[in-house]
Amino acid sequence: MLGGRPPTVNDLPKSTYTAQVIKESLRLYPPVWRLARQAKEATDILGYAIEKNAYVFLTIHVIHRDPNRYHHADALDPERFAPGCPKPGRFAYLPFSRRKRQCIGDRFAEMEMILVIATLAQTYEVSLSPGQTSVTQPSVTLRPRDGMSMKIHRRSLDHPDEPAIETIEGARREPLAQTCPMHRHIGQAEE
Numbered sequence: 693m694l695g696g697r698p699p700t701v702n703d704l705p706k707s708t709y710t711a712q713v714i715k716e717s718l719r720l721y722p723p724v725w726r727l728a729r730q731a732k733e734a735t736d737i738l739g740y741a742i743e744k745n746a747y748v749f750l751t752i753h754v755i756h757r758d759p760n761r762y763h764h765a766d767a768l769d770p771e772r773f774a775p776g777c778p779k780p781g782r783f784a785y786l787p788f789s790r791r792k793r794q795c796i797g798d799r800f801a802e803m804e805m806i807l808v809i810a811t812l813a814q815t816y817e818v819s820l821s822p823g824q825t826s827v828t829q830p831s832v833t834l835r836p837r838d839g840m841s842m843k844i845h846r847r848s849l850d851h852p853d854e855p856a857i858e859t860i861e862g863a864r865r866e867p868l869a870q871t872c873p874m875h876r877h878i879g880q881a882e883e
């Protein structure tokens with residue numbers, strides 16, 4: 693579609709499939725996988741008593757994988773977001789939250805992701821390095837537990853079998869407790 697030139701904002705309306713892939717990726721792997729709220733006063737939700745000051749967590753990751761909301765919920769299927777397909781319910785798709793505290797950067801983030809992917813994907817093809825796991829780790833944001841070691845191939849019509857030009861070693865993280873006092877606190881709370 694781009695013929696090798698960098699994408700511009702004018703290409704966005706035509707980037708429907710890239711947008712679908714991004715939407716589906718945010719469904720399966722929402723970076724903000726859980727929202728937290730603190731009760732200002734005692735209340736109840738669907739019969740569950742909530743004490744004043746108690747924290748209530750809304751787990752977006754679970755909602756996005758709910759088979760009652762999504763057919764083959766664990767499968768990557770960008771066609772779910774194809775034009776003309778029924779949209780998920782209003783509160784079934786929440787990568788940017790909703791209503792009062794909805795992300796103010798949602799449109800910007802979507803635009804940026806389309807432009808970055810369109811820029812890179814027309815020149816490079818990436819694949820996981822052999823043996824690389826893709827285990828998710830729910831920290832403050834959802835992240836790959838073992839980093840992401842990838843192979844990068846230059847796309848070439850003349851040399852489609854050209855070997856990988858570079859292997860990017862995903863950062864192997866130190867255990868979170870050794871890197872950030874905030875993580876230590878959260879890690880203890882979650883264990």
Ligand code: HEM
Nearest residue numbers: 723724727728787788789792793794795796797798800801
């Ligand atoms: C893929 C990228 C992003 C994701 C998944 C994301 C997700 C979210 C989510 C889920 C919330 C709601 C948090 C809550 O309700 O507790 C939020 C809030 C927010 N986001 Fe984002 N965000 C992204 C990018 C951005 C960018 C690029 C900006 C700024 C340019 C931004 C600025 C904000 C701000 C200021 C809030 C707080 C809004 C408020 O509380 O009124 N975000 N984001």
